[in-house]
Amino acid sequence: MTTRDPMVQVTWTDPVTGKRGYVVVHSLVSGLATGGTRMRAGCTQSEVADLARGMDLKTAAFNLPVGGAKGGIDCDPKDPEARGVLERFCRAMRPWFDDHWVTAEDLGVPQHLIDDVFASIGLDQSYHAAITRAPDPQRTLQRVHAGLHTPVPGGLALGDVVGGYGVAQACLGVASAWGWAEHETGVAIQGVGTMGGGAAWYLHEAGVPIVAVADAAGTLHDPDGLDIPLLLELRDCYGEIDRDRVPSRVRRLPREAITSIAADILVPAAISYAITERNADDVAAKVVVEAANAATTPDAEAHLTARDIPVIPDFIANAGAAAWAWWLLLGEVGAEPADSFLRLRSEMQSRIGLLLADWDATRVSPRRTGVALAERNRAQRIEAEASGEATLAIP
Structure with missing residues (x-):
């Protein structure tokens, strides 16, 4: 595949x-x-x-009835x-x-x-x-609109935060798999847009200290944990934080410093190819969770794996928005945010647990384990569709 x-x-x-x-x-x-x-x-x-x-x-890793x-x-x-x-x-x-x-x-x-x-x-x-x-497209459209625009605590719409929530659950899944206390698990996040900002918010809500965030203007660092609600409030429409109102205790570092921050988890959530051969040696985290698509180049990932730093691949870690959108389309979740969060938390953490169990036992990279999972799921779906046992039904 x-x-x-x-x-x-x-x-x-x-x-x-x-x-x-x-x-x-x-x-x-x-x-x-x-x-x-x-x-x-x-x-x-x-x-x-x-x-x-x-x-x-x-789509295959989360067993969704759709291609890419x-x-x-x-x-x-x-x-x-x-x-x-x-x-x-x-x-x-x-x-x-x-x-x-x-x-x-x-x-x-x-x-x-x-x-x-x-x-x-x-x-x-x-x-x-x-x-x-769908048999009644207008009714389905209304259901989709309701799900996308349902407000969550904090006032944002469910459709705007669910991807970041999924990334947060990937990070929490790492902490759970390795027995880390959430309040002692430091996270550094590159990018505070929709995905990175959402992940920061939900990790902060879970008691996880966000020790550094980076935007286009640079890296903000506080080893005791940043005031995430304040920093998110200070963002402009391009996801850049107003430095004039950042507390003086927060260190201001160059943008590229985010990869070398001492943290348990590094979350590249801004651009593709953020971690390359040039900066892979700088990564100081114990694990990388890819919130951005293709955040780590293959050579950089091989280097990190050799350094005993696993990379949770993007097609698992940032799949929350895509998976949720299809659950919504298929009527498997509705407009109640708690139901969507429960489904996503369960599905994301179970996959993170599977990837890290293989890593701990055999040092097989999480990407290889995730690809194998996707290939099994896709082969089973193709076989079921060929036999007429699986059809796409959108209510």
Whole structure:
């Protein structure tokens, strides 16, 4: 499953700005694939292909009835032209959105923006391709909207925080598997956007000290634990913290210092390829939990494994939002946040326990164990669909 070529690779050129966009569909299951659409300066087709492959693993590892895809646009999301570029990209990709590709937020593209763009091109929501398969699409759409926009404690919407909650549960799963007390488990997080900020919030709620966070302006460090609610309140719309209001006791370090902070868990949650051969020696944590897609290059991961530092792969650690979205589509969870959190906590921690049990017993990397799990799940689903025992039913 991981070595085969993608089914479809599309390169698009914006007729107005000349900027490039890419779609890679790695696999279709029941005629559908899922994966977000990102926007960043320097985005490449090979990056999008890596991410689509990761989505294929993610959906299989959580036994979801859908394949993996990804979209990416080489454009700075702060560019005044960015909204128009995204809308023209979505118009061009509408045949895929109509029938096969369920997309969502990703780096540089928040969910409210992708939904606004879908509305502007005449589609109700970015889950359109799946919703239209329901017997009553309008009823399913209402259920999905209710789940996405249900408020959670703190005032944010469930759809905006569930991915970060899943990453927090991955970290808590590590602590549980290794018998660490939560209040003594220090975590460093690179990135405080939707994923990193959500993870920081829920880890803080669980009593886990966040000893460092990094954004585009640098790293903030307090070995006794940062005031996470305050720092999240100080973020702007790009996930950058207003330094003028950060307490004076907090050390201000360069952005790249986050990898060398003394912590039990390092969570790269901002960009792909954040840990490379160049900085793998700097990692001071006991375990890396990938909240960003493709956060660690293969060579860097091999180096960390040789140093006895396991990497919890992205297709497990950050799968919470994708898994939850499909549970919501399939009617397996509703608009009550407690039900969604309970399901995600159970499923995430069980997988983390499996990965670390193999690591502790044999030093097999968590990625290899996760890939094996995904391949078993996908093979069983393909066999069940071929025999007619499994069909995609969206209520």
